Amino acid sequence: MSSIRKLINDPLKVADELVEGLVEAYNGECVHVGQRSLALKNIPDNKVALLVGGGSGHEPIYHGLVGRNLADGAACGDIFAAPPPDIVLEATQAVNRGNGVLYLYGNYAGDVMNFDMGAELAEDDEGIDVRTVLIWDDVCSAPPTQKHKRRGIAGLVPIVKLAGAASQEAKTLNELEAAAKKAVLHTRSVGVSMSPGSIPATGKPTFEIDEDKIGLGMGIHGEPGVSEIPMTTADELTPMMLDLIFKDFEDDEEIEALKEGDEVLFFVNSLGSTTMMECLIALRKAKELLTAKGLKVYDVMVGPLVTCQEMAGISFSITKMDDELKRYWDAPCQSVCFSKMEGRYGG
């Protein structure tokens, strides 16, 4: 497979340079902290802070989720690599306003180990109160009884959005932790991929897949899914993906199955080179099936928000809404990754 040509400078510096660019995208709203972190400029005193983070290369997340009514800061790793503990510490110090910091990030071994080490430094050396909520929305990465083995994928965007709004109201770290945990518990995703992204430093794809196959249940770095199926149409694939999510709500004892009248947030994510056109075509079918199941779509998100370079593929995420989550959703927000006005479409 030939190397992909990317518009970059030094292939080993892409993570540093993209964070520098991201700071410019915020045009003064965010500051560049330490090695490779971002923090909102004006975090109110005493705010319970929300810190996100993870490997770079998935832009616009995670670091694009810093913003108004969203995350207060992000600790950014190198391409597909969790941020080292020092960076986590720097970001933690930058967002801390004396009322605790919630870490909210995807459940990957590298992230857990590095954020934990960062938290130890922050707690032991700086006396900062840190709590962690892991994102594990990928239902294909382990059964509901083994959520600790699940990956965090595109569902992180609604989850961070909801937690970001919650963090504006939260009086204590406990309150924010509870809200973030609820957003996680209520959000489930399934991803598929048709072709890999590549690592800028090597130009090599992160995995291999036959030209005429779709990887069902794949992760956002190209981690293996549950099976490979023959390439098919949007209308055939959509119910397969939705059924995996529906089934997870049924099988998981921690949450009730989706039933008639339930309200959901629905998110179609592109993993990179899959076009908005394709996302919209899948959305069309998905909406039909959600409606047929009696679900009410509270709001819709669509776009390439959680990507893996030029990887082709999509994911669906469903967040089961309740009054609390709806209130968080309705808050406006503004960031490089995701912005909205007050309310919801059609509301």
Added chain:
Amino acid sequence: MSSIRKLINDPLKVADELVEGLVEAYNGECVHVGQRSLALKNIPDNKVALLVGGGSGHEPIYHGLVGRNLADGAACGDIFAAPPPDIVLEATQAVNRGNGVLYLYGNYAGDVMNFDMGAELAEDDEGIDVRTVLIWDDVCSAPPTQKHKRRGIAGLVPIVKLAGAASQEAKTLNELEAAAKKAVLHTRSVGVSMSPGSIPATGKPTFEIDEDKIGLGMGIHGEPGVSEIPMTTADELTPMMLDLIFKDFEDDEEIEALKEGDEVLFFVNSLGSTTMMECLIALRKAKELLTAKGLKVYDVMVGPLVTCQEMAGISFSITKMDDELKRYWDAPCQSVCFSKMEGRYGG
């Protein structure tokens, strides 16, 4: 070159199906009109209406720009094809509230002929007052003395954003026309491409380019640019692109050259498979150069908003701001293509 695998159904129905999906993305905020148009559900009586449109396949534009404080409706053609006159007429009727309709779209022969025919039908048969403002921001497509030959490219997003805000205040078609014309006059873009997108119905790329070349000044369908240069770095390419824009402001007698202290809106667009990572790396350098020229960046936009399927490439757009345009910019807006809260980054 091998066909690109897309997640679609019938390759000849992608335009129809994506518009159906788009309506679902709006979740009730927009209605599907006639064959293939969208209109906002609640357009106030007497509002001077703003209608955009063009070929499909460039999602999220044009039809994704219908929304709050944005366009009132869009007439959508098939993939890369201007909408036929009937569709333009249907969309015109759907947005008309008795105070005239402004057509705002990219300057392509096909669009001009079809929208003109649509306008004739609307005026002659329905007595609707129609005015047209063409978007011609691509400075590489003709010299400033021949703007009627210029193409409309990614600058359309800030232009429609500004016109959309203006349309909320405009009392007459004349007023909206003047505001839209100003947004167009103040906006200039340059695009580059490294590899083509493909047409869903044929699976074939829209143009050919050597693996190690960049097409400088190319259009958003792969129309030829001013030259092909060897593949280079983001830091080398960025000043070339900016200089072409700066020079256009200098050479054009209808607008003043950009000078120290001027405020600009800066937009880095991805044409499809170019990642946000790359856009941000280019933005980093661009911001340095804009600042070196003494320009103040009023606000920044970045993302894959005007695409050509999986085409690789980026464009820069600069809008020279003044108090009126700043007021339009500051208004919040919400659509599938572009949303923002009140104000601006860092503001």
Added chain:
Amino acid sequence: MPKETLNAAEVREMLIQVADKIIESEPILSEADRKLGDGDHGIGMERGMNAAKAKLDTTEGEPLGKQFMSVGMAMMSSMGGASGAVFGTLFRNGGKALGDADSFGAPELATFLTAAADGVMTRGGAKPGDKTMVDALKPAADKAEEVKDASLPDAIQAVAEAAEAGKDASSAMRATMGRAHTLGDRSIGHPDAGAVSVSIIIGTMRDYVMG
């Protein structure tokens, strides 16, 4: 056996043949557009001609001018794009000019093509030499006027050759408008995609007339 004139039923049959030929030529037309434009001309013409065929299913018994007009209306409202407007106009204006003619011979061929060319040039503003389909259509119309006293077979032979020659001549032209104009000199050496369509349309009319 060559046909000396065509009645409405034959015009309809001829147009179905034209449509089939264009649909069959999709890859050639798209390829020509890939060189100078966005590569979709064949797709658009195919879409338009499929719509035209569907329309022609409902026009049996109508006057021959109406047959042409129906093709034009179907193209115009199904295709969009530059070619929806210009080819729609070609057939619509050409057909309209035929009024209630009930036989299609060399004079009607001239009337049709002249009105078609005028309509297209008014609509799109292109002149001969701009490297558009006008460069095949206008010479064909001029030739048709020249040979309007000949027999239909002789006339359509000459006209098809003129369209073909015009299409070929477009290769040597420098594009001055449309998507290809930024190519400048690099546009030289490829025929215009729309001109290829015109030559196929008129060539297929010739084949029909010649039997």
Added chain:
Amino acid sequence: MPKETLNAAEVREMLIQVADKIIESEPILSEADRKLGDGDHGIGMERGMNAAKAKLDTTEGEPLGKQFMSVGMAMMSSMGGASGAVFGTLFRNGGKALGDADSFGAPELATFLTAAADGVMTRGGAKPGDKTMVDALKPAADKAEEVKDASLPDAIQAVAEAAEAGKDASSAMRATMGRAHTLGDRSIGHPDAGAVSVSIIIGTMRDYVMG
């Protein structure tokens, strides 16, 4: 000529050699990660070892335990990712356990590897059999304890073989955690990328000792 013990300067030299070898092995390591993970293991290790080398430029004269620890700190703060944490911990915990030892022989090798393995297993929660670098590191540590009364050359030979065998054995394992766990049985047949790194690290230490 094999070395019977290493002093701090030699440990430092050995670590530079380890770093160079890992940097050189980037393509192999990335390829191994492509099979079971996200394909970046070699890149991360290369980044970490470059940082380690830069750090080792400043550690001349420091005790040997510090040499190992410096490598660990440099890796931990430059790499990130799973391997930044685990390989950082390997060198840091291992080096810390050496205290102020001023010669590195077979007993110190055992102390280093046992503390390294314990540290990694505590940090990441992986046990032998989970198909991680632990499957090369833990057998190496166990072997080192077993042969800690042998000469350094004999001990490091045996330990490097154990690491190599552990790496090879990881091929046959089913991943139960980390990115590869969703592969289930399909993860069988490829060695774990981190285990490959461990075997290269210990193998290069052996090569240095053997001279």
